Amino acid sequence: MSVPSAVPRRSYDIAALIDEFLQLLGEGDEYGAVEMVTELYEEGVPPQRLMIDLIGGAQTRVGELWAANEWTVAREHAATAISERVLAALAARTNVRPYRGRVTIACVDGEWHALPTRMLAEMLRLDGWRVDFLGANVPGPHLVTHLHQTGPDVVALSCMIATRLPRAHAAITACKAAGVPVIAGGRGFGPGGRYAQHLGADAWAAGAEEAVRRLARNWPPHNQDPQLSAYLGDEEYTYVVRHRPVLISTAMRQLTDTYPAVREYNQRQLDSTAEDMAHIVDFLAAALYVNETQIFTDFVAWTDEVLQARGVPPVALRVGLETVRAQLHDYPTAGAMLAAGIQLLNE
Ligand code: B12
Incomplete structure (x- = not known):
């Protein structure tokens, strides 16, 4: 006490x-x-x-x-x-007897930001919901099993990083197939949550307070047009995801040739450069999946800031983007997205 x-x-x-x-x-x-x-x-x-x-x-x-x-x-x-x-x-210290429905709250597969959803869980509890909080990184099939076992009125799905959008889409589709409407949230769904509807979510909320208001009235929402989320994940996306390991390792090799400073890197610097390359490929895949260049350009702008704060010169990121682009010359949408990222760094 x-x-x-x-x-x-x-x-x-x-x-x-x-x-x-x-x-x-x-x-x-x-x-x-x-x-x-x-x-x-x-x-x-x-x-x-x-x-x-x-x-x-x-x-x-x-x-x-x-x-x-x-x-x-x-x-x-x-x-x-x-x-x-x-x-x-x-x-x-706060105890509210549930009097509304039951809500399951989960972060999508590969999503580790559990605290924002924990905040959402407590906010909904305070508003009288019975909450099943599943926390970080919930694989879609396990989420669906849980829905069958507990029969909630709504699933609240969190995606804080855009690279998880394809998994978010799979989870949304599976929840809806199980007959449970989905409210989506988290910055991964883009400005104003614009990718949430595209991925088939029934609703989106910017934060926990808005979610509390949204769920308290007019829930469940009208089912939206299934065509809205019909087109996703084309041939270019599939290519990038399938070739992810080789895209990253080739880019790392070419980076050493074109940007000799890398030869002086210690193991820790090499590991974080490989991680940055992986992020380039993963954000590119997410942008292709939703067909939104902004997912990629936002990522480039953000990475540029983070790298500069760590003393990495902007040219390193540009060379990284160019080495990935060189491997994707047969893929026009991916190439255009990478070009938009490079252009941003040149401004
Ligand atoms: C803590 C933290 C982590 C922790 C999370 C631990 C945990 N237990 O939660 C760890 C270390 C795991 C982590 C990892 C990473 N993180 Co992080 N992380 C953060 C940090 C500092 C705080 C997150 C938080 O708690 N925010 C507080 C809440 C209140 O924020 P909020 O977004 O306003 O929350 C509301 C909404 O999001 C919404 N909401 C969220 N989910 C849902 C769901 C539904 C249904 C609804 C309706 C609403 C809703 O409601 C919330 C409450 O109102 C943020 C910074 C930030 N600004 O948030 C970065 C941040 C989110 N992380 C970031 C990054 C890049 C990463 C990593 C990629 C880093 C790396 N290089 O590995 C990894 C990715 C891991 C992964 N795959 O998930 C970036 C994302 C940038 C971007 N491009 O979008 C941020 C913004 C940091 C930054 N300033 O650059 N991170």
Whole structure:
């Protein structure tokens, strides 16, 4: 039990509170973080505000600090683990008897961002839903088995990284075939969730609060036109996915020839370069799957920023894109997407 603070906080100044909470996360002060949030709760701040504004706001800052190379991956992991613990502590203090339907919440196959869905789970519980929270990386067939065993009214599917969109599509299709409507969410579904409908989801919400509102009324939505998601994953996509290993290894070899600095790389640098190459191919595949160049160009812009923050010159990424493009000259859509990425780096 936390001891209520003797001195009530003067006001709910969210920016200052995020700074204070972020400091505790950065110092790895788990007890301090739990205490801070439970005190705020006991002072009357609604748990929804603490989850979304404070924990969510701080996690967004954690992401920015990691991207800017100010925080290591380890520090980010430690901070996220504390945020999870704080969320659990808050959830343990709030109890709402379910009176709406039952919802299953899962991250799609290969999707490891469980915390945003955990926030969604707690927000829906507070709104009276019975929640089955399945967490990160749920393979489609296991999700469907779970649906048959539990019979939920809705599945909430999360995709935070666009490379998981083909798996998200498979999961959405399987859930709907099992007769359960799907609400999709997470930044992987693109600006305004525009790929969610394309992949056949019945609804999309930008965040947990919107999902709470969306599910509280007019649910289930009208079934949408199945033709909308009929065309996906053409020949170019299939080629890129099938040849993924060779595309990456050839690109790595050619990179060493065209960008001699790589020869001086240590093992850690080589591993992260190979990881970047894999990302190029995976984001390209996702862009081809949904037929949206922006998935690829957004990825290039983001990677450029992240690499520059780590002192990698922009030319390295351009050479990486060119080596993949050289292997795909018979594939016009892929070639055009890679060209758009290269063009962005030249601007
Ligand atoms: C923590 C974290 C991780 C952790 C996740 C651990 C965990 N237990 O969750 C780990 C280390 C696993 C991770 C890995 C990666 N991550 Co990460 N991660 C983050 C970070 C810092 C915080 C995530 C978070 O909790 N956010 C807080 C919540 C509140 O954010 P939110 O998006 O607003 O959440 C709302 C919505 O997303 C929505 N929502 C989410 N799901 C759903 C589902 C439904 C149905 C609905 C309705 C709504 C909904 O509701 C949420 C609540 O309101 C973010 C930064 C960020 N800005 O989010 C990066 C971030 C998401 N990660 C990023 C990246 C690139 C990666 C990696 C590829 C890194 C790498 N090189 O390996 C891998 C990919 C792993 C994978 N395949 O999934 C990038 C994504 C950039 C992009 N191009 O889109 C980000 C944005 C970091 C950055 N600033 O660049 N990551």
